[in-house]
Amino acid sequence: MITKLILLYTLLYINVSCSMKLEYNKYNHYKYYDIKGDKSELDHLKNFMLHKDDSLLYIGNIKSAQIIVPPELNSAFLEIAKNDKVNATLLFDDISEVIRSEKPSILRSKKKGFSWDAYYDVDDIYNYLSNVSRTYPQWTEVIVGGQTYEGRQIRGIRINTPAAEGVEKPVFFIESGIHAREWIAPATTTYFINQLLTNSNPNVTRLRDQFDWRIFPTVNPDGYHYSYVVDRYWRKTRSISSNGCIGADPNRNWDYNWGQHSSSNDPCDYQLYAGSCPFSEIETKTLSSYISGIDNLLFYVGFHSHAALLLLPYSDSTEHVHNYEDLVQIGKVSLEYGYQVNKVMYSGPGTAAETLYKASGGSMDWVRYALNTPLVYTYELRGSSFHWPPEKIPEQGEEVTQMILGLAIEAENLGYFYSDFS
Numbered sequence: 549m550i551t552k553l554i555l556l557y558t559l560l561y562i563n564v565s566c567s568m569k570l571e572y573n574k575y576n577h578y579k580y581y582d583i584k585g586d587k588s589e590l591d592h593l594k595n596f597m598l599h600k601d602d603s604l605l606y607i608g609n610i611k612s613a614q615i616i617v618p619p620e621l622n623s624a625f626l627e628i629a630k631n632d633k634v635n636a637t638l639l640f641d642d643i644s645e646v647i648r649s650e651k652p653s654i655l656r657s658k659k660k661g662f663s664w665d666a667y668y669d670v671d672d673i674y675n676y677l678s679n680v681s682r683t684y685p686q687w688t689e690v691i692v693g694g695q696t697y698e699g700r701q702i703r704g705i706r707i708n709t710p711a712a713e714g715v716e717k718p719v720f721f722i723e724s725g726i727h728a729r730e731w732i733a734p735a736t737t738t739y740f741i742n743q744l745l746t747n748s749n750p751n752v753t754r755l756r757d758q759f760d761w762r763i764f765p766t767v768n769p770d771g772y773h774y775s776y777v778v779d780r781y782w783r784k785t786r787s788i789s790s791n792g793c794i795g796a797d798p799n800r801n802w803d804y805n806w807g808q809h810s811s812s813n814d815p816c817d818y819q820l821y822a823g824s825c826p827f828s829e830i831e832t833k834t835l836s837s838y839i840s841g842i843d844n845l846l847f848y849v850g851f852h853s854h855a856a857l858l859l860l861p862y863s864d865s866t867e868h869v870h871n872y873e874d875l876v877q878i879g880k881v882s883l884e885y886g887y888q889v890n891k892v893m894y895s896g897p898g899t900a901a902e903t904l905y906k907a908s909g910g911s912m913d914w915v916r917y918a919l920n921t922p923l924v925y926t927y928e929l930r931g932s933s934f935h936w937p938p939e940k941i942p943e944q945g946e947e948v949t950q951m952i953l954g955l956a957i958e959a960e961n962l963g964y965f966y967s968d969f970s
């Protein structure tokens with residue numbers, strides 16, 4: 549009997565790892581490099597690689613970028629890098645190996661269920677939310693913030709502990725995973741949900757009780773699923789354009805100065821296609837209408853990766869919003885709280901236009917512009933690639949928990965809200 553079971557598990561395991569291999573065949577033996585150099589040399593190298601395969605380039609600033617290189621182009625890439633005096637640091641020798649190590653093995657996931665030492669697919673995240681709402685039925689409910697092109701729901705969790713008679717708590721909205729490949733964002737968000745519900749530290753229980761929480765770990769679930777099972781570097785939605793190309797960048801598709809900066813009008817652009825018009829994507833259209841329906845929205849916070857940076861609205865302008873000084877002060881306290889956990893300091897807070905690059909059509913800017921939400925932030929979480937090691941998810945999860953605590957503490961100090969139980 550035991551031998552049979554072992555055989556069954558082994559077959560199952562071989563089967564699963566083989567199918568994973570097939571799914572990620574396109575990244576077999578691909579290398580992942582960080583490249584640094586002067587703008588013109590870097591551009592030359594980038595253009596050479598883009599010309600060979602337009603899916604190879606990832607976002608960096610003017611003097612740095614990240615690039616994945618197929619085995620057949622590796623020597624040519626290194627040759628040009630050398631001639632151009634571009635510094636190429638190898639981050640991963642075989643991407644497909646890294647991707648495999650990010651997921652729970654079938655044996656482990658069956659045994660342990662959901663946890664924070666591996667990355668999980670959408671269905672598992674949604675099951676986690678359902679389990680949470682069954683465990684805490686008086687305080688929590690699964691909520692639906694919108695719909696997706698492939699027919700999924702954008703599911704989140706509402707956490708709202710009882711308030712004093714007649715008191716309406718401010719709403720704290722968390723948006724994660726709008727970019728499919730930024731897996732650490734959904735993972736830290738479920739970690740934070742778990743902290744809010746299980747941590748008995750008085751700072752955390754107070755934080756839990758202060759707000760009516762609406763938390764969405766993955767607002768681009770089609771893209772996330774595709775990134776999980778097919779293309780690890782997928783960023784966009786999965787809608788099909790009239791010319792057959794797939795997906796739009798959901799953080800370029802909101803109706804705020806749509807299409808102006810860091811946006812592409814080419815539906816085949818692997819990363820930055822802004823969609824055919826503002827809110828062309830059902831995900832942004834439905835989610836924006838859900839957000840518009842929230843009374844008393846105080847905080848809107850988005851999580852991305854990777855830059856270790858805190859961003860403020862507006863992303864396409866260096867002009868400052870009227871409560872910019874408060875946003876900076878609250879943001880600084882948040883970063884100091886985060887720093888205490890791992891002694892790593894984020895950059896910012898500042899506008900994307902001043903700290904990263906100008907971008908239009910983003911969710912945070914629309915929320916600020918259209919709804920006049922007072923406290924709006926985007927965190928770029930840490931990491932030197934899209935592959936944050938799964939065993940270190942709790943490290944960033946703790947940091948995020950403290951950063952959110954810092955936001956709440958300083959916002960209360962500045963009088964943005966009052967707690968009825970203090």
Ligand code: 0X9
Pocket residue numbers: 607727730799852853854859863900904907908909910911912913926928
């Ligand atoms: O470009 C983006 O959308 C974000 N960076 S990422 O590398 N995660 O893609 C920055 C977004 C900042 N701007 C807005 N939120 N609008």
Ligand code: ZN
Pocket residue numbers: 727730852853
């Ligand atoms: Zn992002």
